[in-house]
Amino acid sequence: xxxxxxxxxxxxxxxxxxxxxxxxxxxxxxxxxNIRLYEMVPENPPWLLNGMAVWIPWMELxxxxxxxxxxxxxxxxxxxxxxxxxxxxxxxxxxLGIFQAQDIAxxxxxxxxxxxxxxxxxxxxxxxxxxxILAAAWIACxxxxxxxxxxxFSRRRNETE
Amino acid sequence: MLKILxxxxxxxxxxxxAALVSNAINPNGLVLNFDYRSGLQDSGTPSDLNQESAxxxxxxxxxxxxxxxxxxxxxxxxxxxxxxxxxxxxEAILILDARxxxxxxxxxxxxxxxxxxxxxxxxxxxxxxxxxxxQAFVVLIYCNGGDCEDSFNLAFYLSYQNPDxxxxxxxxxIFTGGMEAWRQLNQKDPQGYAIxx
Numbered sequence: 090x091x092x093x094x095x096x097x098x099x100x101x102x103x104x105x106x107x108x109x110x111x112x113x114x115x116x117x118x119x120x121x122x123n124i125r126l127y128e129m130v131p132e133n134p135p136w137l138l139n140g141m142a143v144w145i146p147w148m149e150l151x152x153x154x155x156x157x158x159x160x161x162x163x164x165x166x167x168x169x170x171x172x173x174x175x176x177x178x179x180x181x182x183x184x185l186g187i188f189q190a191q192d193i194a195x196x197x198x199x200x201x202x203x204x205x206x207x208x209x210x211x212x213x214x215x216x217x218x219x220x221x222i223l224a225a226a227w228i229a230c231x232x233x234x235x236x237x238x239x240x241x242f243s244r245r246r247n248e249t250e
Numbered sequence: 251m252l253k254i255l256x257x258x259x260x261x262x263x264x265x266x267x268a269a270l271v272s273n274a275i276n277p278n279g280l281v282l283n284f285d286y287r288s289g290l291q292d293s294g295t296p297s298d299l300n301q302e303s304a305x306x307x308x309x310x311x312x313x314x315x316x317x318x319x320x321x322x323x324x325x326x327x328x329x330x331x332x333x334x335x336x337x338x339x340x341e342a343i344l345i346l347d348a349r350x351x352x353x354x355x356x357x358x359x360x361x362x363x364x365x366x367x368x369x370x371x372x373x374x375x376x377x378x379x380x381x382x383x384x385q386a387f388v389v390l391i392y393c394n395g396g397d398c399e400d401s402f403n404l405a406f407y408l409s410y411q412n413p414d415x416x417x418x419x420x421x422x423x424i425f426t427g428g429m430e431a432w433r434q435l436n437q438k439d440p441q442g443y444a445i446x447x
Contacts, residue, residue: 116278116350118368121286135285143273143280147265155261164257229254 092235098224099156099166099236105221106169107153109205113146120146123203127179146205148172156228159237166229170222176204177218184211281371289406290316290399309397314426321419322405325390327435330359330425331442333390337361344379344386348393348400349429357445359392359432367393367404375408375415383408383415388423395428 113120121142124130130138149172152165180202187198196212204214273279285291290312317324325333337343338361345362347354354364363379375383383389389408393400401424409419416422425432435443 114272115276117273117276117280118278118286121280125287132285132287132291134283136282139280139282139284139286143282144266144269147269147272148261151265151268152261161257161260164254164261167254168258168261 092233095228095231095233096236099159099162099228102166102169102221102224102228103153103156105153106149107157110146110149110153112205113142113203114150117142117146120203120205123201126203127183129179145172159234160239162237162239163229163231166225170225170229173218173222173225176202177215177222180204180211180218181215184215277369277373279372280368284371286368286371286403287399289320289403289410310426313397313399313402317402317405317424317426320406320410322402322409323420323423325423325425327425327427327431327443329423330390330392330432333388333423334360336388337390341382342386343388343390344382346389346391346404347429348391348404353394353429355447357433357447358429360444360446362392362446365404367400367407370404370407375412380415384417386416387421389416389421390423390425392425392428392432395426395430395432398428401425401428 121139124142124145125132125138130141132138148168152168152172156162156165156169183200183202184195184198187193187200188195196210198212199208199210201208202211202214206214273282280286314324333343334345337345345359346365347358347362348365348367349358350366351364354362358364363382365375365379389405391401391405393404405419405422405424409416409422432443433445436445
């Protein structure tokens with residue numbers, strides 16, 4: 090039962106991250122515009138911010154796909170947990186900034202967070218991210234190798250030996 | 251934890267390699283060492299360097315202030331209407347849409363030519379448009395309006411970063427309201443503020 094639950098969580102986190110990385114890979118300029126708004130990475134030298142805009146979506150895609158397939162899944166889950174914690178903290182920070190600067194209810198705040206989803210209501214986005222972080226962290230800590238390609242390979246190797 | 255390190259390194263290396271390859275072949279990819287907002291940065295402006303710097307600005311106000319500083323003309327909807335009327339008879343007026351292909355396909359100013367700033371930096375200006383730019387005596391550039399920076403960035407690219415493309419920055423007009431303002435006016439007066447698809 091636990092193995093099945095872990096597999097479903099792998100599908101949830103992996104497919105979510107991989108799917109939403111695709112628009113960012115297709116048009117990195119839009120992602121670049123979004124991450125610049127967080128002011129977390131210096132604008133100079135330019136390759137730093139440009140490189141992040143090109144690199145991060147590929148981390149998400151590969152880690153997401155590997156998580157689904159069960160290859161190096163703990164490394165993939167650790168990387169995704171790390172990325173999701175940073176993204177969520179940045180989104181929360183920016184939302185609080187908007188909340189303080191404008192006379193607007195917290196749950197009415199919506200912007201394109203650079204998550205690949207377009208403009209989202211942050212009150213909806215943050216719980217989703219929180220669930221993704223919990224799921225990814227649990228996968229990262231779990232030793233269970235069921236429903237993964239690596240477990241199939243190692244079983245076959247043991248049989249041949 | 252230590253067991254995960256090789257896996258993490260594998261992801262970082264694999265994703266970096268994939269990112270570099272995909273960025274090189276993607277027509278919408280980035281030029282990694284290019285400063286896409288160099289015109290909007292504080293340094294390197296042609297204004298008096300001894301001048302006291304004003305309050306920090308952001309978004310729309312910053313774009314308008316920088317546009318004036320660089321000698322670009324700022325145009326409102328009425329100016330654009332007049333230019334469009336002239337452009338229908340005069341080849342030397344060029345209307346440039348700095349937005350994406352999708353946004354352009356959803357509707358643009360009549361007679362506009364698409365010149366996506368991000369694509370231009372990567373691929374250069376199409377020779378046909380280059381020839382028209384060099385002959386133009388008015389180049390009107392727009393994007394979505396509001397805090398959209400692409401029209402300003404394209405103007406800066408065409409006149410300062412590649413000064414052989416447009417003879418003088420004063421020839422460039424930036425439609426500050428952009429497509430957002432035009433769409434709103436189009437809802438009230440579809441003939442006067444026509445949108446081409």
